[in-house]
Amino acid sequence: MELLIRIAGKDIIVPDTIVNVWVVTVLLIIFALVVNKKIKKASIDEAPSNFLNVIEALVDVVEGLVKDTMGPQNMKFAPYILTIMCFLIVANLFGLLGFSPPTSDYSVTFSLALITFVLTQYWSFKNAGGLLGYLKGFTEPMAFLTPLNVIGELANPISLSFRLFGNIMSGGIIMALLYNALGYIAPLITPPLHAYFDVFSGVLQTFIFIMLSMIFIGGAAE
Template sequence: MGKEIYIHSTVINSWIVVLLLSLFAIYVSKKIKASDPTKKPTGIVNIVEIIVVQIEKLVKDTMGPDKMKFAPYIGTLALYLAVANLFGLIGFAPPTSDYNVTLALAIITFILTQYFGIKSKGLGGYFKGFFEPIPFLFPINVIGELANPISLSFRLFGNILSGVIIMGLLYSAVGYFAPVVTPVFHAYFDLFAGLIQTFIFIMLTMVFVSMAMDD
């Protein structure tokens, strides 16, 4: 009793991103069902088709044609991260500037890596990999595996948070001239850096999972 529960704005913004993407998926689904499959897609259906094709091509080129089952997850992850990272363009705190969000995403990648590593190699083959190329490297291999989600989460979190801090300082410094000075910096810290970090995160996710599954 008497305790206050504080919900950070990034948590609320994260749910906003999920809600927006869910509504977008419902809208696109209706558009696809209403479209004629014998005709060339137009409008939003055409844009979504291009995105799906590019995601599938990226997964195929990175993980191999035998791992296309990961394409839906990678596509979902890419869309979430892209929208979340670009939230700063409309004046909201990006959800990925909160370490809780980036760590949760990195843990999902870590769990996928371990699960499919065991599933593809078997429990014995999975643990055998920690003793290669020589048994002496077992502690280092374990530390390296545990370090993956930490480095993955901190890379995304650090880059997005640094952009938020720099833009906040810039707004304070230029004052009334902000509408003139800040657009070019938004283009870099929010648009360019946000999309680059999205690409890096999904690429590392695919590489980690693929390496765990392959010999």
């Protein structure tokens, strides 16, 4: 549902995908507070609950991915990877509830890719020892490749965002067309397609996004 905001006599329409970004963010904040409260109440003398076991397994999986992909020296990036993974999974699966997935809006996916891009450039700059070293990196291995190196660097956030946006958006369009074409019998036919376009594709695109983010950031952080 779109949100209409009136500021200084002007109407500003906030798309439903952006509203859903706020909803997903609030849900994840509440979830994080609940997890934090349960961890503080947990006793080392008692077996953890099934809920905490699941959370611990999730953290272990993410830390394992970061360690294997980026190296043990880059474990500081694990919280970012876990955060972006949780957001993308919830956002990609939002279509199952009848809402527009936030990641079907390119402004959302580009914003997420831009965070990875900024982290990549920051660590490239930091490890290059300053501006001159950072700029010199674009001239390697040969100076005439500088334009290609610059274009390749700028293309990373675009390709990262378009891959996620394209897959989620196309899945939503296909499902909408099927519902309009099938009418009342759509609920009998579409569940397997929801399993593919919403669940399988959503989880797969989340995995691809975090893997590419780890590769980009890890390469810059070495």
